[in-house]
Amino acid sequence: MIKLFTRLSCLLIILGVSGCEQQKDPVYHDQFFAFGTLIDISLYGVEQPLAETVCRQIEEDFMDMHASWHAWQPGPLSSLNSHLSALEAGTIEPSILPLLMEAHRLSRLSAGLFNPVMGNLIALWGFHDNALSIGTLPDNAAINEWLAQAPSSNDINIDGTLLSSRNPSVAYDLGGFTKGYAIDHAIERLRAAGIYNAIVNAGGDLRAIGQHGDRPWRIGIRNPRENGILASIEVTGDNSVFTSGDYERFFEVDGKRYHHIIDPRTGFPAMSTTSVTVIHSNAATADAAATALFVAGPDQWWSTAHDMGIRYVMLIDTQGTIHMNPSMQSRIRFEPGINAEISLSAPLQ
Amino acid sequence: MTRADRILILLAVCAMPFLYVHLWFGDEPARFAQIRNGSNSLVIETLQPDRLLHVAGPLGESIIEVRNGRIRFASSPCTTQVCVRSGWLTKAGEFAACLPNRVSLALVGQNPRFDTINF
Numbered sequence: 001m002i003k004l005f006t007r008l009s010c011l012l013i014i015l016g017v018s019g020c021e022q023q024k025d026p027v028y029h030d031q032f033f034a035f036g037t038l039i040d041i042s043l044y045g046v047e048q049p050l051a052e053t054v055c056r057q058i059e060e061d062f063m064d065m066h067a068s069w070h071a072w073q074p075g076p077l078s079s080l081n082s083h084l085s086a087l088e089a090g091t092i093e094p095s096i097l098p099l100l101m102e103a104h105r106l107s108r109l110s111a112g113l114f115n116p117v118m119g120n121l122i123a124l125w126g127f128h129d130n131a132l133s134i135g136t137l138p139d140n141a142a143i144n145e146w147l148a149q150a151p152s153s154n155d156i157n158i159d160g161t162l163l164s165s166r167n168p169s170v171a172y173d174l175g176g177f178t179k180g181y182a183i184d185h186a187i188e189r190l191r192a193a194g195i196y197n198a199i200v201n202a203g204g205d206l207r208a209i210g211q212h213g214d215r216p217w218r219i220g221i222r223n224p225r226e227n228g229i230l231a232s233i234e235v236t237g238d239n240s241v242f243t244s245g246d247y248e249r250f251f252e253v254d255g256k257r258y259h260h261i262i263d264p265r266t267g268f269p270a271m272s273t274t275s276v277t278v279i280h281s282n283a284a285t286a287d288a289a290a291t292a293l294f295v296a297g298p299d300q301w302w303s304t305a306h307d308m309g310i311r312y313v314m315l316i317d318t319q320g321t322i323h324m325n326p327s328m329q330s331r332i333r334f335e336p337g338i339n340a341e342i343s344l345s346a347p348l349q
Numbered sequence: 350m351t352r353a354d355r356i357l358i359l360l361a362v363c364a365m366p367f368l369y370v371h372l373w374f375g376d377e378p379a380r381f382a383q384i385r386n387g388s389n390s391l392v393i394e395t396l397q398p399d400r401l402l403h404v405a406g407p408l409g410e411s412i413i414e415v416r417n418g419r420i421r422f423a424s425s426p427c428t429t430q431v432c433v434r435s436g437w438l439t440k441a442g443e444f445a446a447c448l449p450n451r452v453s454l455a456l457v458g459q460n461p462r463f464d465t466i467n468f
Contacts, residue, residue, distance in 0.1 A: 027464070031385055031391075031453065031455075033448070033451050036448060037446075037448055038446045038448070038453050040465065042464060042465060199464060199465050201465045201466075201467075203448075204466065204467055204468035205467065206465055206467060208464075208465070212464055217464045217465070218462065218463045218464050219463060219464065219465055219466070219467055220442070220462065220463035220465075220466045220467070221466075221467045221468070222466055222467065222468035224468075227435070227436050229463070229466075232462075232463065241467045242467075243467055243468055245468065277467065
């Protein structure tokens, strides 16, 4: 009986020690506001002094980038927009040029569905107002005028740091792209500091590198129409997970929702998609692709993903059908009780 | 090996799958909330007792309600009210934010299901 008691005690101690080990969180968490959203950084196995230093550097970087890349508050980009609208050439800081060139490259790959120069159309819809609440529909004539001029990346000529346009409707608005670009920059900053296991999440869009100790990072994908989680994926190595949804910024008129993802072909919000989730190693590419695929909708998402080099896509249409390619299906795990119709596409190469 | 040894080993083996699932994938309730405001100051609040918390932001006061181990934005000076519509947070890892007023809530537990949330 004593032997049994001793052994039972040993077992309980072992289980107890395991329980104690659970309480030591090896992940350093940091949060701050930037780009009009909440930035959340998770670092695995990093000593606190280094983690704090790097996170503050990233916060400063984000503040600087936000100020430089803002399209309608005073700054280099809004100044450039003023020149371009007057059909004058304008110079841009060399540090911003790679951002613009990458935006144009991705826009061309998406056949213009991701359009970085549709700032005037977004302004017509009122989405430049941070405190958007009671929206009003824009004047149809103004939308038609914008559509007639159809500004696109092809209207921009770049000669060194000198940019010019032949279309007065061109106005940069990189809102569908800057978060991704900034996240890529943050990941570079982490790696330069010797940090290889981390997540940088900017308002729900994220890039994860490495893993959580001896297991993958676990990412929950929020249900676009209800509270709670729709599905989850596990990632190791280097993956950006970006979702564009009609629930992020919107207003309602007569019970109809008008969201912020505008189709440059129609001048109106793209109304056949609820959300698009994209996985890609590069966050800027994932960001632009999520926007482009949302606009492409359930009928065109596959060809747009193919053209943009995206291999993992899940699109939920407004009927609730989940469209995805086989590679995405093999990675995603739906929560119990999710019984949506799934439409599986041909493989994306 | 005595009979007692065999019983203990059997008990441990039977407990392992349950403990693994419970400890690593548990959908556990949160133990406390992290609340941040725009100045990036962090306040840790327990989820008991029921009460209202007043958090200052650039637009005014966000009122946070704690009730029955849950937490939510009860009211907000923002115009969008996205934070209020987020509803109750109950599980570790869930969060909500009022971007215009720069106030965020995050529920923290010992072992959240997810390391981060995509949306």
